[in-house]
Amino acid sequence: MARVHVCSVADLPPGEGRRVDTTPAIALFNVDGEFYAVADMCTHATASISEGYLEDDCSVECPIHTARFCLKTGAALCLPATEPLQTFAVSVEDGEVYVEVAQGEGA
Amino acid sequence: MTAAPHPAREACYVVVGGGQAGAIAVATLREAGFAGRIVLVGDEPHLPYERPPLSKEVLVTPATAKTTLFDASFYADRHIECRFGVAATGLDAQARVLTLADGERIAFDKLLLATGARARAYPLLDALGDGVLSLRSLDDALALRERLLPGKRLLVIGGGVIGLEVAASARTLGAEVTVIERCLRLMGRAAPLHLAQSLLELHAAHGVHFEFGAELASASKADDGEITLTGVDGRVFHGDLVVYGIGVELNVELAREAGLQLDDGILVDEYGMSSAPGIYAAGDVARQWQPASGRYVRQETWSNAQHQATSVARAMVDGTPCEPDLPWYWTDQYGHNLQVAGAVEAEQWLTRGESTGRYTQFGVSGGRIVGAITFDNGREMRPAKQLIAAAVPLGDAEALLDIKQDLRKLATSRIKAAA
Numbered sequence: 276m277a278r279v280h281v282c283s284v285a286d287l288p289p290g291e292g293r294r295v296d297t298t299p300a301i302a303l304f305n306v307d308g309e310f311y312a313v314a315d316m317c318t319h320a321t322a323s324i325s326e327g328y329l330e331d332d333c334s335v336e337c338p339i340h341t342a343r344f345c346l347k348t349g350a351a352l353c354l355p356a357t358e359p360l361q362t363f364a365v366s367v368e369d370g371e372v373y374v375e376v377a378q379g380e381g382a
Numbered sequence: 383m384t385a386a387p388h389p390a391r392e393a394c395y396v397v398v399g400g401g402q403a404g405a406i407a408v409a410t411l412r413e414a415g416f417a418g419r420i421v422l423v424g425d426e427p428h429l430p431y432e433r434p435p436l437s438k439e440v441l442v443t444p445a446t447a448k449t450t451l452f453d454a455s456f457y458a459d460r461h462i463e464c465r466f467g468v469a470a471t472g473l474d475a476q477a478r479v480l481t482l483a484d485g486e487r488i489a490f491d492k493l494l495l496a497t498g499a500r501a502r503a504y505p506l507l508d509a510l511g512d513g514v515l516s517l518r519s520l521d522d523a524l525a526l527r528e529r530l531l532p533g534k535r536l537l538v539i540g541g542g543v544i545g546l547e548v549a550a551s552a553r554t555l556g557a558e559v560t561v562i563e564r565c566l567r568l569m570g571r572a573a574p575l576h577l578a579q580s581l582l583e584l585h586a587a588h589g590v591h592f593e594f595g596a597e598l599a600s601a602s603k604a605d606d607g608e609i610t611l612t613g614v615d616g617r618v619f620h621g622d623l624v625v626y627g628i629g630v631e632l633n634v635e636l637a638r639e640a641g642l643q644l645d646d647g648i649l650v651d652e653y654g655m656s657s658a659p660g661i662y663a664a665g666d667v668a669r670q671w672q673p674a675s676g677r678y679v680r681q682e683t684w685s686n687a688q689h690q691a692t693s694v695a696r697a698m699v700d701g702t703p704c705e706p707d708l709p710w711y712w713t714d715q716y717g718h719n720l721q722v723a724g725a726v727e728a729e730q731w732l733t734r735g736e737s738t739g740r741y742t743q744f745g746v747s748g749g750r751i752v753g754a755i756t757f758d759n760g761r762e763m764r765p766a767k768q769l770i771a772a773a774v775p776l777g778d779a780e781a782l783l784d785i786k787q788d789l790r791k792l793a794t795s796r797i798k799a800a801a
């Protein structure tokens with residue numbers, strides 16, 4: 276596993292998401308101070324999940340056709356998506372946010 | 383033991399129409415706790431699929447296009463009996479018996495008609511045979527894809543959403559495209575005029591040629607396959623391929639035979655029930671009573687098929703009335719995503735973020751936000767829909783149009799303030 280530095284905690288306030296240009300790209304969200312990382316490409320078509328609408332129940336709604344995904348498990352919660360999003364481990368150290376990507380992938 | 387003269391049978395709910403609404407309905411019947419027999423009847427040979435990709439991904443990126451809603455195991459796991467490739471041909475509303483083309487008779491307790499629509503035929507063009515296509519089914523899309531080759535001259539008849547999506551996909555694939563529209567504008571009533579105008583510019587920038595106010599008088603095909611169309615005003619168009627999208631015809635034959643009340647669709651109440659007790663309808667074919675607006679409304683959108691099928695199936699199981707859904711659709715053209723929600727006939731449109739190339743527009747009538755459009759800006763559709771649903775007064779328009787303000791937060795605080 277490789278660890279990719281994304282940003283400082285202060286750069287991503289609660290309720291916000293951002294795209295991380297790894298391969299494949301990752302969407303990182305701050306949900307009330309907890310960070311979650313999932314694959315950025317919606318499993319339905321080609322929307323960027325980091326542009327999605329963050330719900331109160333720790334899920335994100337795709338900005339194109341409104342499929343919803345659980346940020347904790349990546350599970351597709353409603354149509355049109357049926358396949359889960361890949362999830363990635365996130366760590367926070369000294370106020371800096373990192374995501375874990377498989378070896379060979381990276382920024 | 384001798385069999386009872388009227389053996390008690392398990393309760394049975396039947397859904398006719400294996401499209402999006404039909405598949406979502408059977409899934410919902412189980413989810414809502416109906417434990418009896420469920421039968422889904424669809425005349426297409428395929429597993430139920432979604433139609434929106436047919437004019438987009440299925441044509442342009444077929445290798446990665448996904449259309450099937452659920453795989454076969456989904457139905458099997460839920461003990462949903464499927465009859466695909468078989469049409470329902472008879473419906474007796476009094477006896478509650480459905481007859482299929484292969485002779486099977488199914489006695490039901492409740493039945494949902496989700497028979498959707500078919501492309502409206504254009505006999506003048508259909509008479510030409512090969513080289514003329516319409517687009518409603520997966521098979522239509524596969525046939526079109528085979529013929530949409532670079533350099534081919536495509537004539538698109540009808541400047542509605544499907545015609546424009548086909549035009550965009552065809553340009554992307556390198557075909558030459560002319561859109562022939564009877565009216566003087568695109569998108570009929572589905573989009574406000576200014577939006578139709580921006581779409582026209584987008585297509586023109588991608589090399590699509592437009593002919594407006596063109597009513598066809600005659601059509602012919604030469605031995606080499608070249609198609610010639612002539613307008614009533616004498617305009618002449620030549621092409622290798624014609625695709626027409628001139629609206630739909632509703633599949634109401636069964637409903638008519640069963641004596642259900644029809645008026646531009648099967649009329650249903652707020653539970654989705656038709657004039658015949660125990661028979662319901664949802665999706666493109668249903669025109670539902672909306673108590674809030676005091677009108678019957680029929681919609682031909684993915685969102686309506688999804689939402690109405692879910693809520694009518696729930697009503698069939700536990701009797702809860704359907705919540706009205708805000709009209710909403712999207713279209714994808716040349717890699718741009720356009721979404722339209724609420725009333726397209728708003729008095730005035732205000733734009734947020736025009737200069738950035740991705741924008742949100744608010745339709746305002748009577749000082750309230752009644753409609754919204756997002757162009758490559760889907761992230762703002764959700765809060766925009768919330769503003770429409772809450773009928774929030776426009777208030778400080780400047781703040782609403784300032785892209786430095788987060789629309790999600792703005793919507794939440796305005797809805798709170800208005801409550």
Ligand SMILES: Cc1cc2nc3c(=O)[nH]c(=O)nc-3n(C[C@H](O)[C@H](O)[C@H](O)COP(=O)(O)OP(=O)(O)OC[C@H]3O[C@@H](n4cnc5c(N)ncnc54)[C@H](O)[C@@H]3O)c2cc1C
Binds near residue numbers: 426432633664682710
């Ligand atoms: C090319 C295309 C692109 C589209 N793009 C978009 C889009 O981008 N956004 C959007 O919001 N909407 C879009 N739509 C509209 C959307 O797909 C429809 O509103 C939706 O499919 C309606 O679903 P339905 O289940 O009600 O009807 P249908 O999808 O029409 O399904 C009905 C099914 O019932 C079957 N059937 C009919 N009669 C019988 C019978 N007697 N026995 C057995 N089976 C029967 C039919 O063959 C069909 O398979 C598009 C539609 C098309 C055709």
Ligand code: FES
Binds near residue numbers: 355
């Ligand atoms: S691209 Fe995400 S739901 Fe379609």
